[in-house]
Amino acid sequence: xxxxxxxxxxxxxxxxxxxxxxxxxxxxxxxxxxxxxxxxxxxxxxxxxxxxxxxxxxxxxxxxxxxxxxxxxxxxxxxxxxxxxxxxxxxxxxxxxxxxxxxxxxxxxxxxxxxxxxxxxxxxxxxxxxxxxxxxxxxxxxxxxxxxxxxxxxxxxxxxxxxxxxxxxxxxxxxxxxxxxxxxxxxxxxxxxxxxxxxxxxxxxxxxxxxxxxxxxxxxxxxxxxxxxxxxxxxxxxxxx
Amino acid sequence: xxxxxxxxxxxxxxxxxxxxxxxxxxxxxxxxxxxxxxxxxxxxxxxxxxxxxxxxxxxxxxxxxxxxxxxxxxxxxxxxxxxxxxxxxxxxxxxxxxxxxxxxxxxxxxxxxxxxxxxxxxxxxxxxxxxxxxxxxxxxxxxxxxxxxxxxxxxxxxxxxxxxxxxxxxxxxxxxxxxxxxxxxxxxxxxxxxxxxxxxxxxxxxxxxxxxxxxxxxxxxxxxxxxxxxxxxxxxxxxxxxxxxxxxxxxxxxxxxxxxxxxxxxxxxxxxxxxxxxxxxxxxxxxxxxxx
Numbered sequence: 428x429x430x431x432x433x434x435x436x437x438x439x440x441x442x443x444x445x446x447x448x449x450x451x452x453x454x455x456x457x458x459x460x461x462x463x464x465x466x467x468x469x470x471x472x473x474x475x476x477x478x479x480x481x482x483x484x485x486x487x488x489x490x491x492x493x494x495x496x497x498x499x500x501x502x503x504x505x506x507x508x509x510x511x512x513x514x515x516x517x518x519x520x521x522x523x524x525x526x527x528x529x530x531x532x533x534x535x536x537x538x539x540x541x542x543x544x545x546x547x548x549x550x551x552x553x554x555x556x557x558x559x560x561x562x563x564x565x566x567x568x569x570x571x572x573x574x575x576x577x578x579x580x581x582x583x584x585x586x587x588x589x590x591x592x593x594x595x596x597x598x599x600x601x602x603x604x605x606x607x608x609x610x611x612x613x614x615x616x617x618x619x620x621x622x623x624x625x626x627x628x629x630x631x632x633x634x635x636x637x638x639x640x641x642x643x644x645x646x647x648x649x650x651x652x653x654x655x656x657x658x659x660x661x662x663x664x665x666x667x668x
Numbered sequence: 669x670x671x672x673x674x675x676x677x678x679x680x681x682x683x684x685x686x687x688x689x690x691x692x693x694x695x696x697x698x699x700x701x702x703x704x705x706x707x708x709x710x711x712x713x714x715x716x717x718x719x720x721x722x723x724x725x726x727x728x729x730x731x732x733x734x735x736x737x738x739x740x741x742x743x744x745x746x747x748x749x750x751x752x753x754x755x756x757x758x759x760x761x762x763x764x765x766x767x768x769x770x771x772x773x774x775x776x777x778x779x780x781x782x783x784x785x786x787x788x789x790x791x792x793x794x795x796x797x798x799x800x801x802x803x804x805x806x807x808x809x810x811x812x813x814x815x816x817x818x819x820x821x822x823x824x825x826x827x828x829x830x831x832x833x834x835x836x837x838x839x840x841x842x843x844x845x846x847x848x849x850x851x852x853x854x855x856x857x858x859x860x861x862x863x864x865x866x867x868x869x870x871x872x873x874x875x876x877x878x879x880x881x882x883x884x885x886x887x888x889x890x891x892x893x894x895x896x897x898x899x900x901x902x903x904x905x906x907x908x909x910x911x912x913x914x915x916x917x918x919x920x921x922x923x924x925x926x927x928x929x930x931x932x933x934x935x936x937x938x939x940x941x942x943x944x945x946x947x948x949x950x951x952x953x954x955x956x957x958x959x960x
Contacts, residue, residue, distance in 0.1 A: 475856075478856075478860050479859070480860070499859075500856075500859040500860050501859055501860075501862050501863065501864060503860070504862075505860060506860045506861060507856065507857065507860045509857065511850070511853070513853055513857050515854070515872065515875075515876065516879055516880070517875040517876060526858075526861060526871075527861040527862055530861060530862045530863050530864075530867055531862060574861070578861060578862065584860075
């Protein structure tokens with residue numbers, strides 16, 4: 428079966444600095460790949476290149492077997508989500524979610540149906556009329572998800588989406604995201620620097636370090652890799668009595 | 669802990685007292701003085717309490733013409749300034765953040781309104797620079813062919829000068845908001861959601877910037893409405909902007925007009941406060957800071 432996303436020998440340099448070096452990656456349809464990496468490892472640059480917000484220095488990106496590296500972001504149907512919810516401050520929750528549908532000039536009836544369904548999925552129906560400044564951090568992130576998923580993107584790119592949330596809200600959002608992935612058959616690249624989150628969220632795991640990407644064949648392979656950090660984590664928790 | 673609480677309370681009372689003494693008291697005193705003067709209760713030439721002045725101000729045309737004219741000049745000036753400032757701030761975003769332009773943009777702020785008004789006079793008068801250039805290039809044959817732009821009925825000179833004065837403020841404001849409001853991130857997000865460049869401008873950049881700057885925009889409308897030097901130098905006797913009309917009643921020619929000047933200034937303040945109150949009732953969030 429052909430992967431949804433296939434990246435071949437992708438590199439990116441800024442001036443003399445090589446941020447990504449011969450990155451190869453594949454992601455199957457309706458699967459989530461967790462990408463682990465510390466700050467400055469190049470993971471955000473990789474997502475931006477896939478979204479079309481940055482141009483690669485070399486390499487190819489295939490989405491459903493179509494080479495897309497020269498396509499503008501508007502034509503890729505890949506949505507990139509930041510760590511911050513970035514809700515449009517001049518729109519209420521309903522209009523924020525409807526944003527992408529209105530751009531596509533869908534009928535009001537179709538927009539209403541889709542937005543209300545999304546509000547229901549996200550359990551934020553009662554907040555539909557609220558403005559962004561009336562929402563909590565978790566609620567904002569839910570709206571941000573809804574706005575991205577309602578346009579039915581081929582691929583969702585999430586750049587540490589729960590990084591700014593407290594641990595309790597973060598856990599709730601992780602559960603919600605896993606539920607939505609199953610319900611809506613989402614394919615996603617989920618970037619995080621949190622080991623536990625990477626394991627929880629991803630069907631498979633990749634690690635990006637100094638611009639080089641290692642994609643593990645299975646979660647087991649990741650656990651067994653000495654450099655993955657899993658063994659250290661396990662030893663740490665075992666050491667606490 | 670109790671001591672710290674008491675100190676905090678005392679500090680809070682002290683600041684409130686200082687605020688009342690420095691800000692509220694002088695303004696309130698001025699308003700009370702103006703109100704009493706307009707009612708004939710105080711003032712050397714006044715002969716006792718009466719409503720005549722208020723009746724004249726409220727029911728005769730001059731005040732309302734001046735108020736409407738001031739509002740027209742302010743709205744048009746701010747609208748033109750916003751268009752120019754948005755165009756410049758969004759087109760030259762990077763240049764406004766660093767390099768020569770990032771410093772040069774502050775220069776127009778050094779010009780006092782009077783100097784800017786004289787500059788506009790030199791430029792736009794019938795015998796001014798533009799007229800002379802037009803004559804030399806053959807666009808006009810004589811001085812009267814040049815349109816009336818100074819002391820004209822539509823306040824073109826006043827609007828031109830106001831635009832020159834306030835546009836740099838808006839450019840700096842929008843340029844800073846572009847950074848602080850992370851407009852670049854919103855733009856990227858909108859792109860991935862499928863927005864064209866035009867849609868990004870119309871549905872994302874301009875609305876966010878205008879929303880964040882809205883309270884400043886309202887204040888600038890009030891600022892231009894109440895401006896004095898520019899309309900005094902470049903405006904006509906009729907219609908007059910409100911500050912010129914009020915000052916003419918209070919300080920010039922006929923001393924018996926003073927109560928009318930005070931009544932006009934009171935009514936103007938009340939109307940502005942009423943407009944602000946309506947805006948506040950319709951959108952109280954507008955007056956809140958980011959963290960409140």
